[in-house]
Amino acid sequence: MKRLLITGAAGGLGTLARRRLTDLAEILRLSDIADLGKAAAHEEILPCELADFAQVKRLVAGCDGIVHFGGISVEDSWDKILPANIQGTYNIYECARLCGVKRIFFASSNHAIGFYERETRIDASDPVRPDSLYGVSKCFGEALARYYYDKYGVETAVVRIGSCFPEPRDHRMMATWLSEDDLIALIGRVFNAPKLGCVTVFAASDNEEQWWDNRSAGFLGWRPKDSSEKFRAMIDAKCDKPASEAPVNRYHGGGFAIARLD
Ligand SMILES: NC(=O)c1ccc[n+]([C@@H]2O[C@H](COP(=O)([O-])OP(=O)(O)OC[C@H]3O[C@@H](n4cnc5c(N)ncnc54)[C@H](O)[C@@H]3O)[C@@H](O)[C@H]2O)c1
Numbered sequence: 001m002k003r004l005l006i007t008g009a010a011g012g013l014g015t016l017a018r019r020r021l022t023d024l025a026e027i028l029r030l031s032d033i034a035d036l037g038k039a040a041a042h043e044e045i046l047p048c049e050l051a052d053f054a055q056v057k058r059l060v061a062g063c064d065g066i067v068h069f070g071g072i073s074v075e076d077s078w079d080k081i082l083p084a085n086i087q088g089t090y091n092i093y094e095c096a097r098l099c100g101v102k103r104i105f106f107a108s109s110n111h112a113i114g115f116y117e118r119e120t121r122i123d124a125s126d127p128v129r130p131d132s133l134y135g136v137s138k139c140f141g142e143a144l145a146r147y148y149y150d151k152y153g154v155e156t157a158v159v160r161i162g163s164c165f166p167e168p169r170d171h172r173m174m175a176t177w178l179s180e181d182d183l184i185a186l187i188g189r190v191f192n193a194p195k196l197g198c199v200t201v202f203a204a205s206d207n208e209e210q211w212w213d214n215r216s217a218g219f220l221g222w223r224p225k226d227s228s229e230k231f232r233a234m235i236d237a238k239c240d241k242p243a244s245e246a247p248v249n250r251y252h253g254g255g256f257a258i259a260r261l262d
Pocket residue numbers: 007008009010011012013014031032033034048049050051068069070071072073074083084088107108109110160161162163164165
């Protein structure tokens with residue numbers, strides 16, 4: 001690609017993508033409302049409020065692909081979710097259509113399906129069961145992705161990211177952890193696939209405990225290489241293990257599924 005846009009480029013995953021996706025495009029166009037520092041030779045920095053259509057149109061123009069990480073990344077009030085995740089993701093899709101962008105990596109979340117119980121292994125054909133307003137906003141983004149593909153041919157990988165951090169942080173993340181290397185490899189597969197369509201991918205590493213069946217995305221050839229198992233002793237030592245019957249242990253979404261807004 002000539003130019004790949006990364007939204008949310010100042011965030012955790014955006015910073016990682018900025019550092020590691022240099023092989024995917026000649027120019028990385030980086031955007032956020034937070035400070036992005038100085039642009040390197042292969043970078044363009046364009047601050048942008050995702051809720052502002054005119055700003056997003058300028059941002060998207062001239063790009064060949066988009067990694068859409070920008071937005072509220074945890075549960076929050078509707079006042080914050082609505083502009084960033086609902087309006088913002090609509091703006092990204094509509095501007096992609098208007099500007100002829102062919103392919104999007106949409107950072108959805110396990111919280112789009114967080115109300116499934118952990119005994120239930122699901123695949124991409126199972127209906128969404130969001131566990132939070134944040135999860136609802138990801139379902140909206142997933143629906144936009146499907147609509148813009150069916151009607152306008154804008155291809156998307158809807159990626160339900162588990163927990164992508166350098167290390168798992170608790171026992172739940174032993175199942176949901178996604179290594180940084182596995183995420184970067186997945187983004188590469190998404191943009192190098194000859195045909196993508198609109199595919200849903202559950203993004204977790206090759207962990208011992210698996211809740212998600214990725215067979216319908218098998219054509220991408222993405223095979224996660226890492227496993228959370230190497231952190232088990234550290235997690236056992238550091239974190240109290242919730243009793244198996246504890247509500248927080250019941251659902252895929254963990255604490256998101258049981259937390260209530262004030
Ligand atoms: N990190 C994970 O494990 C994980 C898991 C599931 C889903 N995701 C999704 O992946 C994406 C990236 O996650 P992250 O952990 O890097 O999140 P993050 O919160 O670190 O980064 C999100 C970035 O979006 C920016 N942003 C927020 N509102 C904006 C707005 N209105 N306009 C422009 N920019 C705005 C923020 O400034 C921030 O830099 C998010 O969409 C998140 O929901 C991440």
